[in-house]
Amino acid sequence: MRGRELRGELDAFLAEIEQELVAFRRDLHMHPELAFAEYRTTQRIADRLTAAGLTPSVLPRGTGLICDVGSGDGPTVALRADIDALPLQDEKDVSYRSTVPGACHACGHDVHTTVLLGTSLFLAQQAAAGLLPGRVRLIFQPAEELPGGALEVMAHGGISGVDRIFGLHCDPRVDVGQLGLRSGPITSACDKIVVRVSGPGGHTARPHLTADLVFALAKILTELPAALSRRIDPRSSLSLVWGRVEAGSAANAIPDDGIAEGTIRCLDENAWHAAPDLIKALLESVAGAYGVEAVMDYTRGVPPVVNDEVSVEMLAEAAERALGAGAVVPTQQSLGGEDFAWYLESIPGAFARLGTRSPDGVTYDIHQGTFDVDEKAIAMGVRVMAATALTALWDVGPIDSISNAMA
Ligand SMILES: [Zn+2]
Ligand SMILES: [Zn+2]
Numbered sequence: 084m085r086g087r088e089l090r091g092e093l094d095a096f097l098a099e100i101e102q103e104l105v106a107f108r109r110d111l112h113m114h115p116e117l118a119f120a121e122y123r124t125t126q127r128i129a130d131r132l133t134a135a136g137l138t139p140s141v142l143p144r145g146t147g148l149i150c151d152v153g154s155g156d157g158p159t160v161a162l163r164a165d166i167d168a169l170p171l172q173d174e175k176d177v178s179y180r181s182t183v184p185g186a187c188h189a190c191g192h193d194v195h196t197t198v199l200l201g202t203s204l205f206l207a208q209q210a211a212a213g214l215l216p217g218r219v220r221l222i223f224q225p226a227e228e229l230p231g232g233a234l235e236v237m238a239h240g241g242i243s244g245v246d247r248i249f250g251l252h253c254d255p256r257v258d259v260g261q262l263g264l265r266s267g268p269i270t271s272a273c274d275k276i277v278v279r280v281s282g283p284g285g286h287t288a289r290p291h292l293t294a295d296l297v298f299a300l301a302k303i304l305t306e307l308p309a310a311l312s313r314r315i316d317p318r319s320s321l322s323l324v325w326g327r328v329e330a331g332s333a334a335n336a337i338p339d340d341g342i343a344e345g346t347i348r349c350l351d352e353n354a355w356h357a358a359p360d361l362i363k364a365l366l367e368s369v370a371g372a373y374g375v376e377a378v379m380d381y382t383r384g385v386p387p388v389v390n391d392e393v394s395v396e397m398l399a400e401a402a403e404r405a406l407g408a409g410a411v412v413p414t415q416q417s418l419g420g421e422d423f424a425w426y427l428e429s430i431p432g433a434f435a436r437l438g439t440r441s442p443d444g445v446t447y448d449i450h451q452g453t454f455d456v457d458e459k460a461i462a463m464g465v466r467v468m469a470a471t472a473l474t475a476l477w478d479v480g481p482i483d484s485i486s487n488a489m490a
């Protein structure tokens with residue numbers, strides 16, 4: 084079954100189930116759950132999958148689940164949705180408004196979850212009819228916003244044996260019915276840095292007999308970003324920006340410690356990997372010149388999501404198949420982070436932007452209490468995800484060559 088037949092099958096399936104999916108999304112929207120607390124959400128997904136004859140496996144913490152459709156030794160393609168909500172107040176005046184104070188599905192993860200559920204039900208039908216040429220792993224991931232859910236899934240074998248992985252995210256800047264795609268990096272990295280400096284301290288009359296700690300800290304604050312901009316490829320847009328600095332308590336006393344905190348944002352994966360060691364070396368050299376001790380505490384956020392080109396082509400082919408010609412539009416790299424990136428550090432795959440804007444509606448950005456979607460996007464998402472899984476399974480060849488090339 085290819086192309087036109089698939090579209091007909093999806094039409095028939097969605098005519099039956101679209102209303103149920105919209106109701107499912109609204110129920111999740113009314114009952115948002117924060118990262119690693121998605122117990123009810125997990126239960127609702129598990130119940131519906133079980134009713135469709137599937138066998139979901141809830142992750143050990145009790146939130147999030149994994150479920151395979153189809154079997155055999157053929158290729159395995161994973162589809163991932165994130166299921167958590169944000170700690171924000173829902174500011175919408177709609178019947179399906181959040182019933183939980185201070186929690187809201189303002190990043191559209193209720194839509195992602197519903198899209199993957201609909202896709203699961205369609206693929207289960209296909210498998211039952213003997214039409215699924217491999218295995219599809221459904222990943223309902225907890226805690227994207229924390230982040231950490233992707234690592235939790237991976238720690239429990241969530242992508243072992245998976246050849247390729249796909250995911251999507253609501254995009255209120257793209258019209259419903261369209262899919263935004265881009266090869267290479269599509270989101271950015273954001274890490275946190277804390278620098279602690281220390282020295283003997285002393286009187287400001289005699290800086291030469293001690294270590295002039297405030298001066299040294301000021302040098303670190305200005306020299307580190309400046310040196311980085313000369314040591315890292317400028318195309319990576321790596322930027323270190325300080326947000327907090329503190330040292331000393333009196334005008335005439337050199338303190339014995341001080342602290343600076345900041346963030347590192349980066350569009351490029353290689354630069355992101357190189358950043359901690361490079362920053363540490365630069366820090367030690369600046370601090371050493373002024374005789375102070377400097378200790379760096381570097382906290383990784385997420386790497387950039389870097390889309391594999393072959394996987395993007397599969398998504399494009401699937402979107403044309405399932406949504407029609409002209410459905411694919413180019414999209415830009417965003418400065419936001421997305422923990423789907425962790426999967427792509429291990430296996431090839433791609434992340435797409437699902438259009439959720441009503442062509443004549445108002446656009447509200449994600450991470451705002453007013454965020455909402457045109458619910459026609461749910462059926463569009465099901466079409467794209469189902470067609471993508473099938474396209475990737477039909478197209479086994481490139482998977483082998485890609486994994487060999489990466490090995
Ligand atoms: Zn978000
Ligand atoms: Zn999100």
